[in-house]
Amino acid sequence: MTVAESSLFSNWIGPGPSDPGVTRVGDQWLVTRHALVRQVLADPASFAPDNALDAVTPLSVPALRILVRYGFRLPPTLANNGTPSHPALRGIVADALHPHRVAAQRDWLTGVVRRRVVTITASLRAGDPVDLDAAVSRDLPLAVLGRLVDLPSDEVAVVKRFSAAALELFWAPLTPQRQQELATVVGQYYARLRRFAETASGLVSTLREYALSNGLSMDEVVGVLFFLLVAGQETTSQFLTLLMRRLIAEPELPAALSAGRVSVEDVVEEGLRLEPPIVTWRRVTTRDVVLGGVPIPAGASVLLGLARAGRDETVVAEPHRFIPGQRGSRRHLAFGAGAHRCLGAQLARMEATVVISELAPVLRRCRVIAEPTFPPNLSFRMPDRLVVTW
Numbered sequence: 001m002t003v004a005e006s007s008l009f010s011n012w013i014g015p016g017p018s019d020p021g022v023t024r025v026g027d028q029w030l031v032t033r034h035a036l037v038r039q040v041l042a043d044p045a046s047f048a049p050d051n052a053l054d055a056v057t058p059l060s061v062p063a064l065r066i067l068v069r070y071g072f073r074l075p076p077t078l079a080n081n082g083t084p085s086h087p088a089l090r091g092i093v094a095d096a097l098h099p100h101r102v103a104a105q106r107d108w109l110t111g112v113v114r115r116r117v118v119t120i121t122a123s124l125r126a127g128d129p130v131d132l133d134a135a136v137s138r139d140l141p142l143a144v145l146g147r148l149v150d151l152p153s154d155e156v157a158v159v160k161r162f163s164a165a166a167l168e169l170f171w172a173p174l175t176p177q178r179q180q181e182l183a184t185v186v187g188q189y190y191a192r193l194r195r196f197a198e199t200a201s202g203l204v205s206t207l208r209e210y211a212l213s214n215g216l217s218m219d220e221v222v223g224v225l226f227f228l229l230v231a232g233q234e235t236t237s238q239f240l241t242l243l244m245r246r247l248i249a250e251p252e253l254p255a256a257l258s259a260g261r262v263s264v265e266d267v268v269e270e271g272l273r274l275e276p277p278i279v280t281w282r283r284v285t286t287r288d289v290v291l292g293g294v295p296i297p298a299g300a301s302v303l304l305g306l307a308r309a310g311r312d313e314t315v316v317a318e319p320h321r322f323i324p325g326q327r328g329s330r331r332h333l334a335f336g337a338g339a340h341r342c343l344g345a346q347l348a349r350m351e352a353t354v355v356i357s358e359l360a361p362v363l364r365r366c367r368v369i370a371e372p373t374f375p376p377n378l379s380f381r382m383p384d385r386l387v388v389t390w
């Protein structure tokens with residue numbers, strides 16, 4: 001792997017203002033300009049989503065054998081679906097995540113976060129360190145998702161182990177040994193999801209009925225559930241930790257929030273722009289194309305710099321500074337765009353606004369004593385801790 005290629009795995013945000021917009025690095029065609037990223041997302045006929053969940057480290061034969069043993073299959077369903085089944089599957093999931101249903105969870109979540117703030121404050125007052133990732137971010141998105149969608153009643157640690165393993169298996173550079181370990185974790189939990197999906201109610205039963213009367217199979221039903229259980233909580237967990245870290249580094253922001261000088265919605269939006277949990281996302285060209293003046297052949301993997309697009313100086317007045325409400329702040333592409341735009345955007349925003357509103361008075365007094373580590377990954381930032389004291 002070249003230095004440029006390996007840099008793609010280190011929370012890649014991309015080159016500075018003079019970058020040309022489209023560059024080739026290894027087998028990826030990097031797209032960095034906001035306008036070009038949008039152009040790709042808006043043109044599914046030329047840039048299909050089929051490779052969205054392809055393993056960055058191609059699956060070895062032993063790893064594939066492990067996955068096959070557990071019956072693992074990920075047919076096109078949501079993010080990786082460029083086929084005609086996408087709109088209907090998307091519609092069913094969109095109903096489950098409808099803004100009214102999301103809004104109905106706000107009071108419950110506020111109560112939970114308030115109780116946690118009491119415990120966190122008591123520890124910090126006593127001089128004890130607190131890991132905000134473990135105390136706030138890690139389990140709350142999963143708990144909220146479980147109130148919207150029927151999920152297997154497993155320990156949080158079991159689900160988190162599976163979802164982190166899935167992000168590593170599909171988006172990290174891996175040794176053959178590590179790939180097989182991850183394939184085992186992911187395969188086992190996939191088999192668990194398949195058994196659960198046979199009888200589950202709510203969203204899963206709607207999907208089951210739809211699949212069976214429209215020529216799809218249980219593979220699609222489990223595929224949707226699999227994706228939701230990873231995308232529907234890992235991303236938000238990561239975002240909460242990233243945003244809290246940023247606000248601790250800029251204590252005038254939580255202070256301004258507590259004083260009502262900025263709105264929490266503007267803070268969350270600026271956070272999504274500058275600290276998105278997903279830094280890149282992939283599409284594949286369906287034909288020879290020219291993008292930003294650069295010819296790209298059919299079948300090429302196009303890597304969209306979502307984080308980089310949020311810092312495009314042609315869109316944002318002060319691209320590298322955290323200024324809630326500044327011009328262009330809301331035009332980030334953290335949730336993608338077009339036919340596959342994130343279905344959980346409202347949910348993620350609701351969770352972040354509740355958490356940040358409740359924690360602002362705590363954050364303004366915090367000092368970080370153990371920063372997160374960020375494992376190598378093409379798309380996900382995956383912070384693992386945020387240990388603070390007062």
Ligand code: HEM
Nearest residue numbers: 078079090232235236239335336337340341342343344348
């Ligand atoms: C801060 C948190 C989140 C971020 C940054 C994020 C980001 C993304 C991105 C970049 C995509 C791909 C969009 C595209 O291809 O244009 C996506 C798709 C998706 N996300 Fe999220 N997401 C987040 C939270 C969630 C949550 C909480 C859920 C559900 C509970 C969710 C469900 C989905 C689904 C179902 C899709 C696929 C949509 C489709 O292909 O039709 N996401 N998300």
